[in-house]
Amino acid sequence: MYVYLNDQFIEQEKASLHISDLAIQRGYGVFDFFRVRDNVLLYVEDHLDRFINSASIMHLSSPYPKEKLLSILHDLQRKNNLPDAGIRMILTGGYSPDAYQPVAPNFIIMQSPLVISDSATPKSVSIITHEFVRDIPEAKTINYTMGIWLQKKVKEQQADDVLYHMNGVVTEFPRCNFFIVTRDNTIITPDKNALHGVTRKKILELSGSGFNVKEAQVTLDDIRNAKEAFLTSSTKRIQAIIKVDGQPVGNGMAGEITTSLLNLLQEAEKEFVSKALRDKSR
Amino acid sequence: MYVYLNDQFIEQEKASLHISDLAIQRGYGVFDFFRVRDNVLLYVEDHLDRFINSASIMHLSSPYPKEKLLSILHDLQRKNNLPDAGIRMILTGGYSPDAYQPVAPNFIIMQSPLVISDSATPKSVSIITHEFVRDIPEAKTINYTMGIWLQKKVKEQQADDVLYHMNGVVTEFPRCNFFIVTRDNTIITPDKNALHGVTRKKILELSGSGFNVKEAQVTLDDIRNAKEAFLTSSTKRIQAIIKVDGQPVGNGMAGEITTSLLNLLQEAEKEFVSKALRDKSR
Numbered sequence: 001m002y003v004y005l006n007d008q009f010i011e012q013e014k015a016s017l018h019i020s021d022l023a024i025q026r027g028y029g030v031f032d033f034f035r036v037r038d039n040v041l042l043y044v045e046d047h048l049d050r051f052i053n054s055a056s057i058m059h060l061s062s063p064y065p066k067e068k069l070l071s072i073l074h075d076l077q078r079k080n081n082l083p084d085a086g087i088r089m090i091l092t093g094g095y096s097p098d099a100y101q102p103v104a105p106n107f108i109i110m111q112s113p114l115v116i117s118d119s120a121t122p123k124s125v126s127i128i129t130h131e132f133v134r135d136i137p138e139a140k141t142i143n144y145t146m147g148i149w150l151q152k153k154v155k156e157q158q159a160d161d162v163l164y165h166m167n168g169v170v171t172e173f174p175r176c177n178f179f180i181v182t183r184d185n186t187i188i189t190p191d192k193n194a195l196h197g198v199t200r201k202k203i204l205e206l207s208g209s210g211f212n213v214k215e216a217q218v219t220l221d222d223i224r225n226a227k228e229a230f231l232t233s234s235t236k237r238i239q240a241i242i243k244v245d246g247q248p249v250g251n252g253m254a255g256e257i258t259t260s261l262l263n264l265l266q267e268a269e270k271e272f273v274s275k276a277l278r279d280k281s282r
Numbered sequence: 283m284y285v286y287l288n289d290q291f292i293e294q295e296k297a298s299l300h301i302s303d304l305a306i307q308r309g310y311g312v313f314d315f316f317r318v319r320d321n322v323l324l325y326v327e328d329h330l331d332r333f334i335n336s337a338s339i340m341h342l343s344s345p346y347p348k349e350k351l352l353s354i355l356h357d358l359q360r361k362n363n364l365p366d367a368g369i370r371m372i373l374t375g376g377y378s379p380d381a382y383q384p385v386a387p388n389f390i391i392m393q394s395p396l397v398i399s400d401s402a403t404p405k406s407v408s409i410i411t412h413e414f415v416r417d418i419p420e421a422k423t424i425n426y427t428m429g430i431w432l433q434k435k436v437k438e439q440q441a442d443d444v445l446y447h448m449n450g451v452v453t454e455f456p457r458c459n460f461f462i463v464t465r466d467n468t469i470i471t472p473d474k475n476a477l478h479g480v481t482r483k484k485i486l487e488l489s490g491s492g493f494n495v496k497e498a499q500v501t502l503d504d505i506r507n508a509k510e511a512f513l514t515s516s517t518k519r520i521q522a523i524i525k526v527d528g529q530p531v532g533n534g535m536a537g538e539i540t541t542s543l544l545n546l547l548q549e550a551e552k553e554f555v556s557k558a559l560r561d562k563s564r
Contacts, residue, residue, distance in 0.1 A: 003301065015300065016298040016299055017301060017306060018295075018298045018300060019285065019287075019299060019390050020298045021393060023305055023306045023309060023371075024303070024305045024311075024372065024373070025313075025424065026425075026430060027305060027423070027424040027426060027427060028309070029306075029309065056295075058427075059432060085457075088381070090301070093430065100426070100430060101433065102430065108301050108306075110301060115300060135431075136427060142307065142308055143308075143309040143416045143417075143427040144309060144310060144382070148308060148375065148383075149417075151382075152341055185377065186506065194385070
């Protein structure tokens with residue numbers, strides 16, 4: 001397996017950073033993660049745009065322009081020859097002499113096998129809530145201090161994940177976005193202090209085509225009154241949230257709209273892959 | 283220069299972590315930092331206690347018991363032979379197979395030259411404020427996402443540092459503790475959501491011996507009414523805060539109590555060093 005580190009492809013076992021790197025010293029960096037399906041880099045342009053935006057927000061310079069990044073990603077995909085995989089790009093604060101000021105970043109691209117099968121029905125999950133807002137929610141930073149620390153509480157409460165809120169206003173999961181479906185079938189995702197997930201974007205783009213989808217404030221009370229709730233992420237796609245802090249959501253089962261959206265999302269993914277393969281073979 | 287990495291002393295240039303480490307992947311880890319003066323490890327027991335406590339809070343297992351850590355630190359000090367230095371211990375979430383669950387931690391001790399000269403008068407600094415509370419304020423985690431991100435704002439406003447508060451209740455700086463001196467000469471440091479700094483502890487221990495020092499809530503309003511304000515840290519010792527968000531504190535100059543405390547702190551430090559050297563030569 002190969003990894004791209006700064007400016008070259010190296011064997012994964014040999015890919016390391018000196019301890020003076022600002023990720024090791026101060027947890028400072030940004031990243032992005034996306035899937036590869038049938039050798040196609042899924043929604044890669046969306047992920048690259050977000051990666052470059054996260055870097056810019058965190059005052060880190062993108063190592064290469066988008067086109068060059070895309071070409072490196074395609075080279076890595078060919079070298080590793082893993083048709084179904086996850087690819088993670090990390091950009092750290094670099095080898096900082098004073099262990100505080102970001103300098104020329106270190107740039108990593110790594111790949112690992114990841115097969116996500118299609119399913120006609122969404123997985124159902126139980127979640128808990130925790131009062132917290134990510135430090136800089138607009139950026140996809142590598143800071144998961146809270147998310148990882150909360151894993152113990154999540155397990156103790158036999159839940160699958162933890163939803164952040166502040167004063168009852170809901171934002172996001174450590175690694176997923178959140179949606180509710182109201183009694184009048186409006187699909188709402190929190191408008192503030194949540195990362196703009198790529199799957200979240202795909203759901204928002206469905207607005208008008210038979211669905212009413214919008215970004216707005218969502219409170220814990222709104223969840224109690226909701227018909228359905230679900231989470232989205234690139235690896236989890238859509239999962240039905242059937243319980244929040246021990247209380248059932250709606251009728252306590254995966255809802256109709258959640259199920260429809262999962263199927264639409266999977267169709268869109270397959271269509272994206274087919275189109276990319278057609279374009280490639282031309 | 284030598285570094286201690288996991289279980290051995292290695293040359294600093296060769297000290298690196300594989301990219302699967304949870305500090306690089308998720309910014310997850312704890313650390314501590316202390317000074318060496320005249321070959322004496324300053325207040326090392328306080329720092330080791332805090333390091334072990336931070337690890338425990340963050341669900342990381344301390345690599346060695348305190349006595350063994352102490353002996354490794356002394357060995358490193360002898361090997362590097364740097365009479366005046368800073369020593370940083372870092373404990374990360376380890377080489378996590380799923381890039382999320384902490385596993386057996388990676389442990390780093392690194393040393394660099396650091397000479398802090400004594401001074402009869404404190405340095406004067408201007409600060410700005412920012413609404414934020416550290417993710418897990420009881421632990422000294424490696425997460426400095428916000429502190430480093432704010433450096434740009436600090437520089438733009440020609441300030442020296444940034445003080446965190448939430449709804450007007452003051453907590454701490456990214457790397458220092460905060461104190462005010464009220465009009466009736468009470469010395470107060472925030473009681474909640476602030477790291478228990480070792481220099482902060484030394485100041486609190488002075489209570490009774492001519493000073494009235496306590497932990498209590500401090501608000502931005504309290505600062506406006508204060509006679510003096512100062513910050514503390516192991517490397518900065520005590521610095522007088524003469525301006526907050528452009529407004530002078532008290533008479534806008536380093537205060538009498540701030541100056542007295544700096545001198546007492548320096549005396550205590552010298553006494554600690556003398557005692558350690560006497561004990562060593564026995």
